[in-house]
Structure formats: C-alpha cells, structure tokens
Amino acid sequence: MAARIDHLVTSGTFSLDGGTWEVDNNVWIVGDDSEALVIDAAHDADAIAAAVGDRRLVAIVCTHAHNDHIDAAPALAARTGAPVLLHPDDLPLWKRTHPDREPDGELADGRVLTVAGTELTVLHTPGHAPGAVCLYAPSLATVFTGDTLFQGGPGATGRSFSHFPTIIDSIRERLLSLPPETVVRTGHGDSTTVGAEAPHLQEWIDRGH
Structure with a gap:
C-alpha cells in the first residue's frame, strides 16, 4: 500500500520575544496502515497519538523549534518510543521550550527519511x-x-532568530525550483502549490524591504 498523508489541526499558543499568541497548527502524518512519521508534534500529544493509532511511529520530525511546533514532541516520543529529530541550528530555540530534554537525532540537508516505502528528503x-x-x-x-512558505508568501521574519533575506534565498533556491505541481503543505493554514507561489517572489522581496 502506498503512503498516504493524514492531516490534523491542533490548537495552542506560540510564544517568543515576550509575546504569546493563539495559533492553530497543521500536524502532518505520512505513512500506511503499519507505520507512520509525524511532522510537527504541535500542542496535543493525545490527539496526535490517536491519529497515529496502532501504527509504529518511526520518527517525530520538527520543521523548526518554535514552541508551537515542538511542545508535544517529548510527550509523543515518550508514548511511542519514536525519536524526535531536529536540525541542530535550532537547538537554542528548542532549549527555550524543553531545557531538560534534548532531541534524539539531527536533521541535515539532504538526509532521506523513509516511511512506508516513501522517501522524504x-x-x-x-x-x-x-x-x-x-x-x-x-x-x-x-x-x-x-x-x-505559506499560501501567499514566506513565513514571518520579524522576531528573534529570523532573517528576511535568508528566507527569500531558501524559498527561491530550495522550494521554487521544485516541480510547479508540487503541493505545499504548510505549518499553518491552507495548502498551496509551488506553481501558485512562484510568480509572486519579486512581490515578496519588494514588500519585505
């Protein structure tokens, strides 16, 4: 059976630089009937574990370490035995939320994760x-x-640890080079496609300056 994508929305708060905001997060689960991989264990370990069901959880992948994307990761890992994976450049952010619990493994550019016969680079x-x-x-x-990258533009870069020219370079070089029909499944809000977002790159650059 080919891998499928399950989608869960969880709600909680995002806190950084002294402010706190209510947010809804997309949690993505890739897998088949026997194993799965979770992308961004946000807010509610019980709900995510219920969505995984009795499948073996091979990994909990963190797209980044803002608290709203990682707050449920340790609890989900404790329940399932799955490793939490994070790029090491985000460890300073991770430690703000989980000072006493390190991630279990490192994500690196080009690493390939496999679940249900499906490769995620x-x-x-x-x-x-x-x-x-x-x-x-x-x-x-x-x-x-x-x-x-969201429907309508890049992620926010107005707070600590973020940088607008860097995110534009990342989107231009790593994402807009993907096939235009590629579906963009985001951390918050609706999905889009690479082809729908690519024409707007210059607008974002102009707006960001």
Missing part, C-alpha cells in the same frame, strides 16, 4: 528559524514546508 531552509527544514516527498508530489 530534508531541505535545510533557514530564515524563519536558523534550523528550519522542509521535507520533500517527490513520490507524493508534496513538500512539507513548516513555516518557511
């Missing part, structure tokens, strides 16, 4: 956060972008 896409990554699954014609 790690693309290091800094800008929204130093260790932000996207996961490209060509066989599913999908890229999971976390908070790097």
